[in-house]
Amino acid sequence: MERRKRVRGDGANRGVEENTMAILDTSGFNNSKISHHLNDDRLAFLEAVRTASLLPDNGSAPTGELICKLVDRKMFDAIFHILKDVDSLDLIIESYQLLVELDKRFPQVYLSKGEHSGSSSPSKVISQLVAVEEAWLPFNLGLDSYNEKGETKNHPRSSMDSSAFHALIQEVGKVAKEMKSEAVEATFLKNMLLLQYLITVLEGDFLPRNSTYQESMNWTLLRESLLNMLLGSRKILYKGLIKDCLFIMCHLSQSIVFSGETSYPENSSGELSDETSSALALALPEVKKSTCTVLKKLLSMIMELDSSRQAADQQGLTTRADGVRTPVVFDPKWKLEIIIQYFQKYIPKSSVQTRRSSATVNIENFDGVLKCLSNRNSTKSIIKKISTEVVQLLLAYAFQAYLAISYEHASEGFSDAMKNDNSDSVGEVCNKVVSAFTCLRQEDPGTEILSVGKEALFTAATILLSKS
Template sequence: MEKRGSISDSRRNNRGGIEENTLAILDTADPHKDSQDANDDRIDFLEAVRFASIVPENGTPPTSKMLAAVFEILRAGKSLELLMSSYQLLCELDQHFPRVYLSASQSNESRHLVVRDEAWLPFVLSSDTVANERELREANGKNGKNGKNTSGLFDLTGFHELIQELTAVAHKSNFEGSDTKCLGNLLLFQYLVSVIEGDFVPHNIMYKETSNWNLLKECLLNALLGSRRISYKALMKDCLFKFCGLYQDLGGASDSSELSKSSMENSYDYSTAMAIAFPELRKKTCTAMQKLLRMIMELDMSKKQADMEGLTTRSDGARTPLIEIILDELTYDRDLLSPFLQVFDEPRWKLEIILQFFRKYIPKPSVRTRRSNGSSEDLSLNGILKCFSNGTSTKNIVKKISVDVVQLLLAHALLALLSMPSEQHIEDTPDCKELIGGSIMEICKNITTAFNSLKTVDENIEILPFGKEALFAAATILSSTS
């Protein structure tokens, strides 16, 4: 059963006093005032919150007003110091005072999901509040951009707008010192994803332990994705394109020495510190986007399981699984396939996407009997590789998928398998065992056979560098046990 935390009256009074003292530091006359004195006040406020809540061994949790003020500094900060300080403080406060967490019962070993009733969130989920805030944003024109409303909260539309604005970040090779908006958007997106993750993980763990779908149904991610005020597919496509776009442009912007040199040569226009920080923040934003995609796929899988067990109702609605959306985009835009496979390094989900890509083009057996014991193997990595065991089937696959794409998929499938952590070993995890369908040694043999079959289809086929690396890795593993 879900348990909800609360704060005692004495502690609430103490928090009220701290709130009054810390907020008094800020310039309440003009919260958007941009001067050195105002920025110094904001830094002092952030430090006051840190010393009140984090530094003491039994620090006092910040109030919603205090958290909202810190969040507003992140949202509107005009300097690197303000942006980084407010972002780091928000992350530390979330770690010290989580909104949602698992707690063991004193009477037994079973865990409970604890949700703090008074916890502040940077998201607004109430439909009435969303409508009112939308009207205010439209009335304020440009002041409402990025989902920034009068309460400083984000709804799904605002979150989508923020993701769309990451396009400008993806195409920046240099970072102007006077332009903090891009850097602020990177940190803002990272923080919002961390909030979603902090809420989703304990909800999903508890669902797996109890099979209580209502626990996962109430999670923040499910509530956001269930909004009817925005196109879910459009949001997912934008996430995918921004994810790949951020990665593709990292090549030219990730060399910090070059950026530093460029910044020094143009010191009158650029901030060296920001220029050096920019590529690293873009990498972390790329990682945050991957986390978001992974959580959505995990939510889809949990919901599918709940559907199969009859735990869901019509009120849960229907949503196209993210993997299907990704596969459609990768199928119709092959130029997106290589960058996606290079940047997406979640091994379990990467392998699932590759296998489903192959299944779209590999013919299924026309007849299956009760004695047929290969139904699960047909869907596994080993089953896919066996489809390349002879020239005829290989030729049929190559006709539908180019040779280069086949090599790319095979190589990344092996990489995903070898990247799985030890706790996901085939022998230990039924889910992974069913996904892979054989031992690592067998997979390596079949990878080698698959590449040899490609050569038999066309003697002039050139094995790509990534394919050669996969063959070398397979040969090394096979030789290590011979």
């Protein structure tokens, strides 16, 4: 892997650097009037960086070396600082877009193609991974050397560590679940855009590394990836992170319909302008949709990483330092098994069970779980331990997995019952799914059937109608 140094700025960008330091030093700007001027300065700074780095100069695009001088780590950090800390909608949108465009045009990691001549074959183009040395990153994953002040050399104070990344995901999930008036606050939109940007950075670092790994089987390339270091951090609970991502995707998928009667929160001056309110109302649905999209990308990258790591494990390329992590599994068979195992922890066991007991429920398969969820006493006990919403999600996803496996076997010439299982027919399972959701509503009358639950019920009803 080739590493390149990014040239630091000189007198040509001294003025912009001085403005950068003023942006970063916001102490003493508590007065609202002064703060207003600060926001104007911030907008001017963002426009100056955009003009200097992305727009043509006198009809010609600036060279890569000039860009490296103009857009150094301090300036990246200033832009990121704005995105993290401001509450102005204009600044949030502008700083986010500028960071994305800068990363796209000047990536920290990329594939460089060169010519390679073989002795017995014509020359062919091969790709080489290039990592820009000392490039700015929004993450501080605790693996950099420290300077004499005890600060990491490559990661200023405004960067995020793994625990801050997980906390951001949890905060987005918290507001997404509440779905109250605060859901239209600029802070909610800012957090979603911040999360999108961070995942975009993870993607830009991981994809070229994984592509090169597939050709070279050099596990070090993926070991040093931001995604691998993030997931391997002891500051986060990996399973909790995955659960929170799925939680957000579930709740954001149930989009809010904004109307003229929607209530909006007040800002520090006591009002929120109609223009800002309208902008938020228009922007939020699309930002929610794109947040779900990038979270899917994150989960896909994690699965790719786990797949690559498994291949590295089989070839003895990993070490104890790589740690142990349970892979994210979305294969229907394993998804169903994991959900059944999860339910097993919460399904009540009878006080006395013998091998001859005919009342003992077989919870080793999906049918057994459904029988327990169709019993009001069992359901009441389960929802005391885990929420009704969680039961709905697990039940719906297990049903999806069951159908995928069942029809896969059917297409391969097996019966509609799952291979090597004592499951009932698909029709009987559909009846039990409907019965389980009915039992949930009876035990928790105030619960609302989630969209994924409605889809499961609709699917079950459609299958039953087709078989009648």
